[in-house]
C-alpha cells in the first residue's frame with residue numbers, strides 16, 4: 788500500500804517528489820512517514836507488529852464486501868512507516884479512498900480507487916493469514932477481477948456467501964480438491980481447519 792500511495796501521488800496527482808521517508812528521509816513530498824511512536828535508535832520493539840484491527844469506513848467498498856460486509860477485520864502487521872495522515876484529504880480529493888483505518892482514524896489500513904476494476908492496497912499483510920483452504924478475501928478478489936468474475940463474487944458476498952474454499956469459478960469443470968471429500972463436501976484438514984467457513988476475526992493467532 789505504501790508504494791501504491793507514492794505511485795498515485797507521482798503519476799495521478801503530479802507530485803514528482805512524492806516518496807517514503809524510509810527511502811529518502813528528506814523527501815520533499817513525504818507521503819509515507821515514520822510512525823510517531825517509533826524510535827529509530829531502538830528498532831527492536833518499535834515495530835507495529837502482529838494482529839491489529841481495521842475498521843471499514845466505506846460500507847460499499849470492494850474490500851468490505853469481500854470480507855463479508857464485516858464492520859472490522861483483524862489482520863497481521865509488520866511495519867514502522869505509515870501513510871502520512873496529513874496528506875489523506877489531498878489523496879481523497881484526487882480519487883484515492885482510504886476505506887479502512889485503525890481505531891484512531893489517523894492510521895490508514897486499506898486504499899481503493901472505487902472506479903478502478905481492482906486497485907486495492909493494504910497496510911497489513913493479508914498473506915500472513917491466507918491458507919490454501921481459506922485464502923485471504925483480498926486475493927480471492929484479485930483472482931476474481933482478473934478473470935472477469937468480481938461482480939459475481941461480490942454479489943455472492945452480499946447474499947451472505949462465504950469466500951473461501953467453495954468458490955467455483957466458471958472456467959472449467961469443478962474437481963474436488965485434496966481437502967474435500969469426493970462428494971464435494973468439506974472435510975476437516977489435519978490442522979483442524981474446516982474448509983468453507985470464513986471467520987472474519989481470523990485464526991486466533993495474535994502476537
Ligand SMILES: NC(=O)CC[C@H](N)C(=O)O
Pocket residue numbers: 788789809864865866867868869910
Ligand atoms: N509492511 C510493510 O508495508 C513493509 C515494511 C514497511 N516499509 C515499513 O513500514 O516498515
